Amino acid sequence: MSLFKNLYLQVLMVLAFLCISLPGFGQKKIEFGKGLNYAAKDTSFTVKFNFRFQNLMIVNYDEASDEYTSQFLVRRSRLKFGGFVFNPNIEYKAEIGLTNRDISVDREDGNGSGASRLILDAVIKWKFSKNLALWFGQTKLPGNRERVISSGSLQFVDRSLVNSRFNIDRDAGFQLRGTFKLGEVLVNPSFAFSQGEGRNITVINFGGFDYTAHVDILPLGKFTKKGDYFGSDLEREQTPKISFGFTYDYNDRAVRQGGQLGNFVIDSTGNAAAENSLSAFMADMMFKYKGLSVHSEYATKSTDKNLVSTTNLLGKSTKFFTGSGFNVQAGYLFKNNVELAFRYTTIRIDNDFSGLKDEDEITIGLSKYLVGHNLKVQTDFSRVTQPNINDAKYRFRLQVEMQL
Numbered sequence: 141m142s143l144f145k146n147l148y149l150q151v152l153m154v155l156a157f158l159c160i161s162l163p164g165f166g167q168k169k170i171e172f173g174k175g176l177n178y179a180a181k182d183t184s185f186t187v188k189f190n191f192r193f194q195n196l197m198i199v200n201y202d203e204a205s206d207e208y209t210s211q212f213l214v215r216r217s218r219l220k221f222g223g224f225v226f227n228p229n230i231e232y233k234a235e236i237g238l239t240n241r242d243i244s245v246d247r248e249d250g251n252g253s254g255a256s257r258l259i260l261d262a263v264i265k266w267k268f269s270k271n272l273a274l275w276f277g278q279t280k281l282p283g284n285r286e287r288v289i290s291s292g293s294l295q296f297v298d299r300s301l302v303n304s305r306f307n308i309d310r311d312a313g314f315q316l317r318g319t320f321k322l323g324e325v326l327v328n329p330s331f332a333f334s335q336g337e338g339r340n341i342t343v344i345n346f347g348g349f350d351y352t353a354h355v356d357i358l359p360l361g362k363f364t365k366k367g368d369y370f371g372s373d374l375e376r377e378q379t380p381k382i383s384f385g386f387t388y389d390y391n392d393r394a395v396r397q398g399g400q401l402g403n404f405v406i407d408s409t410g411n412a413a414a415e416n417s418l419s420a421f422m423a424d425m426m427f428k429y430k431g432l433s434v435h436s437e438y439a440t441k442s443t444d445k446n447l448v449s450t451t452n453l454l455g456k457s458t459k460f461f462t463g464s465g466f467n468v469q470a471g472y473l474f475k476n477n478v479e480l481a482f483r484y485t486t487i488r489i490d491n492d493f494s495g496l497k498d499e500d501e502i503t504i505g506l507s508k509y510l511v512g513h514n515l516k517v518q519t520d521f522s523r524v525t526q527p528n529i530n531d532a533k534y535r536f537r538l539q540v541e542m543q544l
Contacts, residue, residue: 173514173543175220186223192292192543193217203531214239215298215539216291218260229268233279235261257340260310275315278339281400282315282330282354283308283387284437285424286467288369293513295371295433295471296505297520297537300485302465305496306439308389308420309400310339311350326358336391338400348392348417350399357384363428371435372481373428373473374512380429387422394418398441398461405460417444418460431473440464442490461496463489471505481505481520500525514543 170176175190196215201208217238224231237243237260263277280288286299287307313334320327335341336350358368360382364375368383391399399418424437442462465488471481483503489496505520517540524533 173511175544185225188220188222190220190543191218192220192541194292195540196297197538199536201534203533213241216242218242229266231265231267233261233263233265234259259340271320272316272318275317276313278310278312279315280310281308281332281334281350281352281389282317283352283389283420284422284439285369285383285385285426285435286437289371290513292541292543293370295435295469295479295481295507296483296503297518297539300437300467300469300483301487301499301501302437302439302467302485305461305463305465305487305489306398306420306422306441307401308350308352308387308391309398311335311337311400312339312341313350324359324361326356326362328356328358330354336394336399337396346393346395346404348394350389350391352387352389354385354387357386358382359384363426367428368426370513371433372471372479372507372509372513373431373433374509375428376431376473377428378430380427382425382427385422385424385426387420389418389420389422391418391420394443394460397459402461416460418442418462419444431475432470433473434468434470436466436468438464438466461489463487463496469503473509477509479505479507479509481507483520498527500527513541516541 175188177186177188179186194215194217196211196213198211198213199208200210219236219238221234222232236258242260243258259278261277261279263275263279265273265275267273282288284303284307286303287309291299311332311334313332315330315332315334317330318328320329330353332350332352332354334350334352335345336347337345356368358381360380362368363381363383364377367373367375367377367381389399394405394417396402396404399420418441420439420441422437422439425435427434440463443460465486467483467485469481469483471479473479481504483501483505485499485501485503487496487499489498501522501524503520503522505518507516507518509516517538519536519538522535522537524535
């Protein structure tokens with residue numbers, strides 16, 4: 141309880157600072173969905189503040205047990221800060237999660253810290269040339285498109301099973317990002333060198349480091365307002381636009397089940413179950429044209445020594461997440477800003493030890509965009525099945541998203 145009291149006290153202090161101190165700044169701008177924007181009188185720095193939340197209702201039905209379950213929750217509630225310092229080529233971004241799901245305590249980490257993870261992003265970005273920028277800090281790795289797209293800019297209520305099973309998430313370290321034009325073709329490469337154990341890690345590095353290489357290729361030129369990184373064709377592209385993304389990630393001597401995510405895999409002696417590295421390959425595509433959008437992803441993750449199970453200090457058997465998955469989704473945005481969308485996802489797990497299962501999911505979504513992704517109502521209905529099992533699971537979700 142004291143943790144949440146301290147957290148909300150800090151939030152109130154930040155809001156008080158914004159309301160009392162910042163009005164003395166030179167330039168101020170307030171616009172719904174674009175946050176509160178302030179600039180110093182001497183133009184030495186800027187501040188942009190956003191607050192957003194998602195209210196969610198879920199109803200589940202399991203044919204095998206013939207049982208219904210339901211749930212209401214605040215899925216996400218976050219504070220975001222950004223801007224530049226000293227000059228416009230040095231930018232920063234910070235994001236804090238306020239809900240218990242965002243904070244999510246470290247699990248079975250072997251050192252007994254049980255630390256809550258409040259910070260999502262804390263990164264500084266230095267654009268040192270026309271085409272290159274160096275990032276330092278904690279933020280999303282340049283991985284699969286669905287993960288990099290903000291959770292507030294999704295086509296469905298939440299991301300697909302492919303993302304939740306195989307994404308590489310956030311990490312702390314360095315990133316080098318570039319953008320180049322070859323004729324009409326845009327090429328955006330990214331490279332990351334990070335700790336490899338996910339966000340908010342405060343102990344020494346258990347295993348090795350993580351190495352990520354990513355490239356986006358846009359053969360038909362750039363999307364309107366970076367539309368290749370938000371769901372639905374809200375900009376109604378007047379000419380066809382397509383982007384292809386490819387990612388390779390190598391987590392040397394990984395110590396968490398998914399590399400940056402999952403329980404820590406620690407053996408009975410207290411040592412990290414290292415000497416086992418995780419490799420991930422991901423490919424994705426985004427297409428948009430006059431309200432039509434198509435997005436697909438493929439991901440696979442494997443270990444180099446096939447270590448699938450060990451026993452940690454708590455006496456529990458823990459395993460690495462390996463396997464592959466494919467997701468494809470498409471939607472059409474009508475002129476009244478109502479969108480009908482369809483998604484198909486299939487997951488295949490390499491072994492039965494990880495606690496994950498082979499699954500196939502079909503989802504139909506219906507969304508109403510009132511102010512783009514900043515104010516929207518989304519619903520979706522899913523049917524989830526497992527191979528060779530007749531009984532299915534059904535899920536209905538209703539979510540309202542608002543970003544100030």
